Amino acid sequence: MSASLLILIPLLPLAGFLINGIGFPNIPKGAVGIIGTLAVVASFVLSVMTFNAFVAAGSQPFIVPLFDWITVGDLNIPFSFQVDQLSLLMLMIITGVGSLIHIYSIGYMHHDSGFGKFFAYLNLFLFFMLLLVLGSNYVIMFIGWEGVGLCSYLLIGFWNKNTNYNNAARKAFIMNRVGDLGFLLGIFTIIATFGSVEYTEVFSKAAAGFQVGDPVIITITLFLFVGAMGKSAQIPLYTWLPDAMAGPTPVSALIHAATMVTAGIYMVIRSNVLYSLAPSTLEIVGIIGGATALFAASIGLLQNDIKKVLAYSTVSQLGYMFMGLGAMAYSASMFHVITHAFFKALLFLGAGSVIHAMSDEQDIRSMGGLRKKLPVTFLTFLIATIAISGIPPFAGFFSKDEILAHVFEHNKILWVIGVLGSVMTSFYMFRLLFLTFFGTFRGTHEQEHHLHESPASMTIPLIILAILSAVGGFIGVPEALHGSHQLAQFMSPLYDLAKTANPAAFEHTSLSHSEEYMLMAVSVAAALISAIAAYVMYVQKGAVPAPDSEEKSGLQRAIYNKYYVDELYDAVFVKPIKTLSNILYSFGEIFIDLIIDAFVKLVSLGAKLLRKTQTGSTGEYVFAMVIGIVVILFWKLLL
Amino acid sequence: MIPNPMMPEVNIPAVIQHIPLQSYLILSTLLFVIGIIGVLTRRNAIIIFMSIELMLNAANLLLIAFSSYRSDPSAQVFVFFIMAVAAAEVAVGLAIIVMIYRNTRNTDIGFLNKLKW
Numbered sequence: 135m136s137a138s139l140l141i142l143i144p145l146l147p148l149a150g151f152l153i154n155g156i157g158f159p160n161i162p163k164g165a166v167g168i169i170g171t172l173a174v175v176a177s178f179v180l181s182v183m184t185f186n187a188f189v190a191a192g193s194q195p196f197i198v199p200l201f202d203w204i205t206v207g208d209l210n211i212p213f214s215f216q217v218d219q220l221s222l223l224m225l226m227i228i229t230g231v232g233s234l235i236h237i238y239s240i241g242y243m244h245h246d247s248g249f250g251k252f253f254a255y256l257n258l259f260l261f262f263m264l265l266l267v268l269g270s271n272y273v274i275m276f277i278g279w280e281g282v283g284l285c286s287y288l289l290i291g292f293w294n295k296n297t298n299y300n301n302a303a304r305k306a307f308i309m310n311r312v313g314d315l316g317f318l319l320g321i322f323t324i325i326a327t328f329g330s331v332e333y334t335e336v337f338s339k340a341a342a343g344f345q346v347g348d349p350v351i352i353t354i355t356l357f358l359f360v361g362a363m364g365k366s367a368q369i370p371l372y373t374w375l376p377d378a379m380a381g382p383t384p385v386s387a388l389i390h391a392a393t394m395v396t397a398g399i400y401m402v403i404r405s406n407v408l409y410s411l412a413p414s415t416l417e418i419v420g421i422i423g424g425a426t427a428l429f430a431a432s433i434g435l436l437q438n439d440i441k442k443v444l445a446y447s448t449v450s451q452l453g454y455m456f457m458g459l460g461a462m463a464y465s466a467s468m469f470h471v472i473t474h475a476f477f478k479a480l481l482f483l484g485a486g487s488v489i490h491a492m493s494d495e496q497d498i499r500s501m502g503g504l505r506k507k508l509p510v511t512f513l514t515f516l517i518a519t520i521a522i523s524g525i526p527p528f529a530g531f532f533s534k535d536e537i538l539a540h541v542f543e544h545n546k547i548l549w550v551i552g553v554l555g556s557v558m559t560s561f562y563m564f565r566l567l568f569l570t571f572f573g574t575f576r577g578t579h580e581q582e583h584h585l586h587e588s589p590a591s592m593t594i595p596l597i598i599l600a601i602l603s604a605v606g607g608f609i610g611v612p613e614a615l616h617g618s619h620q621l622a623q624f625m626s627p628l629y630d631l632a633k634t635a636n637p638a639a640f641e642h643t644s645l646s647h648s649e650e651y652m653l654m655a656v657s658v659a660a661a662l663i664s665a666i667a668a669y670v671m672y673v674q675k676g677a678v679p680a681p682d683s684e685e686k687s688g689l690q691r692a693i694y695n696k697y698y699v700d701e702l703y704d705a706v707f708v709k710p711i712k713t714l715s716n717i718l719y720s721f722g723e724i725f726i727d728l729i730i731d732a733f734v735k736l737v738s739l740g741a742k743l744l745r746k747t748q749t750g751s752t753g754e755y756v757f758a759m760v761i762g763i764v765v766i767l768f769w770k771l772l773l
Numbered sequence: 774m775i776p777n778p779m780m781p782e783v784n785i786p787a788v789i790q791h792i793p794l795q796s797y798l799i800l801s802t803l804l805f806v807i808g809i810i811g812v813l814t815r816r817n818a819i820i821i822f823m824s825i826e827l828m829l830n831a832a833n834l835l836l837i838a839f840s841s842y843r844s845d846p847s848a849q850v851f852v853f854f855i856m857a858v859a860a861a862e863v864a865v866g867l868a869i870i871v872m873i874y875r876n877t878r879n880t881d882i883g884f885l886n887k888l889k890w
Contacts, residue, residue, distance in 0.1 A: 750889030752882040756812055756821075 137198045140215060143180050143225065144264035146173040147257040155254035163249050167240040170253030174236050174260055178229035185222050193219065193627065197270050197334070204273070208329055216270035216333060219625050223468060224267035224400055227475045231392045232260050234595035238483050239384040241591035242490060252292065252382065259285035263393055267400060271331040272321045275401065279317065279365065282394045283310045289389060290381040302377040309374040313364015320357030327354065337407040341635035346411055355408050355415040362398030366452050369426045373700055375449055379441040383486030386441060391448050391482050392475040399455045399471055403464045403628070410462065410632035410639055420460020420544070424551040427453030429697075431558035435565075436694045438679050439496050440485045443566050447522065448478055450555060454537055457552060462639055463540030464629065465622040469610045470537055472621075473529035476606050477521040480599035484515040487588045487596065488570060492581055498569040499679055500581070505571040507585040510593045512571045514600035519567045521603040523560035523661045531658070532607035539612075539653055543645060553660055560661040564668035572673050614650040789841040797838035804831035818870050818880040822863075829859055 150173030154166050161169070188194075195218035203213040215221075236256060243252050259282060266278025283306075291303030321331060327350050328336045344351055362368070367375035378390045389395075402409055402419070409416055427450045434446035451474050458467035489496055491508055505512040521528035524535065534556065542549040575582050587593065611617020633640045645653070671677050680686070686694060695701075804827055811824030833852045840848035870880060877884050 748889050750886035752885060753813065753816070760809055760813065 139180055140184060140198055140217065140268075141200065143177050143184070143229070144261050144268060146177045146180075147260040147264065149173060150257035151254050151261060154250050154257065158250035158254060159247075161250055163244070166250045166253050167236075170257055171233065171236040171240065173257055174229060175233045177260070177264070178226075178233045181222070181225040181229045184217065185226060188217060188222055193624075195219070195627075209325060209331075211271060211273050211331055213274065214270040215268040217268075219628055220400070220403055220468070221267050223472065223625075225264065227472055228260065228263050228267065228393050231475050231479050231599075232256075232388060234598055235384050235388040235392075235479065235483070238387075238486070238592050238595040239382075241589045242384055242486055243382060246382075248292065252289075255285055255288050255292070256385075256388065259289070259389060259394070263397075266397055270333060272324060272333075272336075273331050275404075276317065276321060279361070279397060280314065282389070282397065283307065283314070283365070286310075286378065286389050286394055289385040290378045292381055292385070296380075299380040302374075302380040306374040306378050309371050310364045313361045313371055316357045316360025316364070318361075320354050320361060323350070323354045323357060333404065337405075337631050340407050340411060341631045344411055344635075346636045346638070347413060348411065351408055352412045352415055355405070355412040356418070358401060358405060358408075359415060359419055362401055362456075363422070364398075366395050366398030366456070367426075367449050368398070368422050368453065368456060369429060372426060372430065372449050373696075373703065376442055376445040376696070379439075379445050383441065383482055383489060386445070387479045387482030387486070390445070391478040395448065395452055396455070396471045396475070399452070399459065399467055402456075402459050403468055406464050406629055407632045407635055409459070410629075410636045413639065416460050416462060418460075419456050420541070420548055423453045423456025423458075423460055424541075424548045424555075425453070426450065427457060427555040428551050428558075429453075431555045431562065433693060433696050434562040435558055436679070436690065437562075438499055440488065440498050440501075440566065440570065441482070441496055443498075443562055444478070444481050444485060447481075447559065447563065450559060451478065451522070454534060454552065454555070457541055457548060458537035460548075461537075461540040461544035463537055465610075465625045466533065466536040466540055468625060469621050470533035472609075473521070473533040473603070473606050476599055477518040477528075477530055477603040480514055480518040480596060480603055481522065483592070483596055483599065484511050484518065487511040487592055488515075490588055490592070491585050492577065493584050495577060495581060498566060499681065500577040501570045501575070502573040502577075502678075503571070503575045504585070508571075508587050510587060510596060514596040515567060515571065517600045518603050519563045521607075523563055523665060524556055524657055525560075525661055525665070526654075526658060527607065529603050529606035532610050532612070535654055535657060536610065536612060538657055539645060539650060542653055553657055556657055557660045557664045561664040561668050564665045565672055568668060568672040569678070573676055573678075576678065612650065614647045614654075786841040786844065789838065794838060794842055797834065801831040801835040801838075804828070804834070816881050816883050818873065818882050821882065822866055822870065826859065826863070829855065 150170050153169055154161065158166075195216065197214050197216050199212055199214040201213050202210065204211040236253070239252065239256065243249055246252065262278045262281025262285060264278075266275055266282060269275045269278060287303050287307040290306050291300045293299050294303075324331060324336055328339050330336055330339075340351065364371045375390060375395065379386050381390070409419075430446045430449035430453060434443050434450065437443045437446060451470070455467040455470050455474070458464075458470065487508065488501065488504060488511060491504070491511075492501065495501070517528065521530040524531045526532075538549060538552050538556070541552055575585075608617075610619050610621040612619055629640070692698065808824045808826075808828030808831060811827065812821050815821055815824065833855055836848040836852050836855075840846065840852075873885070874880050
């Protein structure tokens with residue numbers, strides 16, 4: 135695999151962005167979709183080629199240097215790409231799911247006047263995301279990190295005529311800024327400690343020169359984790375993600391479910407040497423992940439907006455991944471990233487298909503009985519629901535179960551939280567499915583008349599993703615089920631350095647097979663029971679969530695209003711800052727303006743007097759000039 | 774240098790030096806002052822323009838005179854440059870005057886007093 139082809143992987147989407155972005159709105163819609171999609175599909179093909187070449191060459195990681203970027207004193211930051219197991223897996227997810235979502239967007243966004251702009255932003259997002267995972271040092275990762283944040287902002291506020299959407303975009307941007315500050319501080323600490331930001335150098339120095347639990351390493355990992363909290367929507371920085379659903383649905387699928395929000399997990403796995411050296415950070419990661427998983431899942435139980443439910447589900451699933459990371463189950467978390475990318479992208483695209491058919495209605499209280507009108511959407515949505523609920527043999531079962539097994543080894547309380555979260559996940563997902571596709575139609579007459587299955591450009595990605603959600607789990611079948619877990623084997627070289635640095639943490643306290651079977655049985659039973667509960671409630675009894683006007687009991691109201699976290703943040707952070715800026719503003723009004731006004735008055739007074747000399751008569755000007763020359767001559771010659 | 778039979782060799786600096794330097798000074802001062810008076814008193818743009826040329830040539834004359842008396846040829850080179858630039862300036866200046874005439878139907882600069890406070 136030559137280096138130039140590797141460079142093309144991020145450059146193709148960039149080219150797509152430039153063509154569609156500069157050409158907007160002069161390029162015809164047909165061409166825009168083809169250009170944008172082809173760029174990503176070509177990237178995907180190149181990624182697959184790179185992957186095959188990498189495996190054929192014996193899975194040796196390598197670095198492709200492009201140019202020297204920053205050289206200051208002893209610090210040298212090259213611009214180079216690193217190809218190894220982790221970056222290749224991320225490449226495949228990003229370009230693969232990205233291609234499908236681009237194809238889907240051709241159908242979904244067809245009627246939008248910003249069609250070209252939309253594709254340009256999507257391509258730009260992919261460029262930054264690929265940069266993020268391909269870079270061979272933390273600074274390139276940071277460029278990608280900021281770039282995807284920017285694209286997320288642009289795409290959340292894509293329909294920028296709506297003030298609420300713009301506010302959601304700003305909220306996402308500012309919340310991410312808080313996390314980015316942590317990430318940046320982490321990078322600075324890395325530079326101060328190791329004198330380099332290159333992964334290979336930092337990790338080899340860390341593994342060689344630092345003890346387990348070294349305070350410096352703990353500081354670095356905590357700072358980096360703050361960055362991950364922001365990007366991957368963990369408590370306390372998660373509130374932006376549900377609001378981010380203001381963007382078009384393909385954006386929610388690509389950026390806010392499948393790829394960008396997993397950047398935090400990618401970063402932790404990438405820094406696994408550092409995290410393995412900092413067990414106390416891992417504890418925090420695990421606890422925050424578990425808390426987020428449970429908390430977000432409980433909010434998801436009572437939401438009525440189809441995309442909001444999926445958003446809280448995403449937050450909750452990201453919590454699972456961090457829980458896995460906390461238990462040092464890096465491969466299992468990556469496994470969940472992959473399967474989650476499949477089924478969550480599918481869920482969002484399915485929701486998009488429903489919204490499309492319902493003429494932009496998102497409230498599940500107005501849906502119902504759609505399974506006959508939208509058979510393809512229904513079937514694929516069903517598969518995704520089963521997958522996310524963790525019912526075998528679909529993808530979510532294997533990955534979630536692996537995480538839960540590792541968590542069980544590590545911390546029993548977290549495992550209980552995980553199972554509780556999984557019960558809730560199964561309940562709210564089946565609730566969503568039943569309310570949307572079963573029962574009778576509850577929308578307006580016009581909507582019912584308009585109902586139709588989506589065009590092929592939308593259903594084909596759904597079908598492909600459904601197949602992947604169904605069989606994707608087989609890349610990581612655990613030993614207990616007579617599998618060989620190819621994914622874990624493929625990824626194991628990534629942890630070699632961490633194993634030498636902290637061998638104790640990697641000692642296998644392997645569960646016996648019977649214990650594993652028991653854990654699986656518990657989580658599958660839990661998921662099935664809550665699925666059945668949802669069926670009884672919403673299909674047999676035909677319950678429909680109450681309209682907003684109806685009084686709710688205390689706890690219900692708290693959950694329905696997302697535990698008032700937004701209101702809390704508003705009171706604690708937003709309002710004081712607004713008050714402070716108002717005070718500073720009035721200070722500026724009084725003092726600074728006074729001084730400036732005085733100068734302005736002085737100048738305008740002088741100008742009023744002096745402008746009388748501009749009479750407009752050429753004779754007078756010439757006379758003044760001659761007088762001036764004479765004066766200068768006298769002054770020079772005689773004085 | 775090859776002697777040219779058609780043109781008997783004339784020592785130009787010597788010819789110039791027949792007349793005392795003071796006369797040149799007086800003549801060019803006179804020309805210059807006439808030019809200034811012309812610029813200040815006349816209202817016709819073309820006359821003003823000619824007066825400016827007069828001032829320019831007064832300066833040229835003085836340069837030539839000094840150049841001969843001091844045996845320094847660089848001033849003569851300088852004069853050539855001034856003449857070349859003056860030619861260009863005349864072209865531009867006359868073009869402007871023509872445009873003014875087309876717009877206002879006369880060349881009186883007293884009419885061009887629109888640019889004032």
